[in-house]
């Protein structure tokens with residue numbers, strides 16, 4: 416049963432056409448001509464309760480605009496959107512009760528308050544019961560490592576600390592759906608890992624549905640089974656990560672470290688690199704299994720180490736965008 420339904424969503428932005436020259440500003444106002452940007456151009460998808468979906472696309476593809484329509488910040492030009500049976504832009508208050516939103520570039524916290532006071536204030540706004548607040552705060556503090564900076568004013572927090580605070584604030588009322596827009600942008604490895612672990616835990620333990628927009632495809636590899644790929648406001652791909660890779664990057668690589676450097680010639684495998692006894696063989700798993708290939712290499716060579724390299728999602732997605740613009 417879908418918890419999020421988007422059907423033929425379109426969003427156009429109109430901007431007054433600027434008239435150049437003397438008195439241009441006045442003439443811009445008077446001519447009333449507009450440039451129309453179609454940021455989202457017929458996007459549709461269903462997301463089931465408990466899914467964790469990566470919503471991806473290059474700069475300007477229409478990701479944030481879609482998320483803003485899902486959260487009720489923007490009204491679609493046409494098409495329909497429903498989240499937990501609510502039309503977000505029509506009933507913003509009811510919608511807000513069952514969603515959490517975190518925009519990586521912007522904070523929902525109160526700058527002058529210590530983080531803990533900001534969290535209490537967020538809980539008050541959402542009518543979180545004191546006992547629930549205590550339980551959620553304890554769990555989030557533990558998972559996100561908040562205790563070292565709970566009493567620090569928000570304006571003094573580092574980006575990673577602030578982001579963890581924002582996530583906690585967004586989830587205190589235990590919404591069914593969490594929208595995350597670039598949650599790990601500019602963060603160090605520690606903060607990024609904390610955030611990934613927290614999101615994975617929310618999804619697994621509480622069944623929270625998560626829609627994640629990110630340019631960091633390591634986030635996607637770590638968290639998402641399904642991705643929706645958009646470009647120029649349209650869906651290019653909607654499905655699981657493994658199928659996308661199989662379709663667009665069917666090859667795997669077997670990296671072999673030889674005890675005695677030399678050429679490796681094996682049927683069904685193409686040597687693509689060789690340095691200091693480290694040979695990389697590219698193969699198609701649909702034609703030859705890794706086990707078979709490894710068996711053949713071991714039968715012919717003395718090997719000190721070997722590994723299989725999966726295609727990198729980053730490269731796969733970059734290749735798809737390049738094909739589109741070629």
Ligand SMILES: Nc1ncnc2c1ncn2[C@@H]1O[C@H](COP(=O)(O)OP(=O)(O)OP(=O)(O)O)[C@@H](O)[C@H]1O
Pocket residue numbers: 428429430452453454472473474475476477478479480481
């Ligand atoms: N308020 C606005 N007024 C006019 N045009 C806008 C507005 N907001 C977005 N756009 C345009 O709509 C298109 C899609 O923008 P959007 O921010 O949704 O892309 P995005 O995929 O989130 O990009 P990024 O990865 O760079 O954040 C862009 O061409 C952008 O310039």
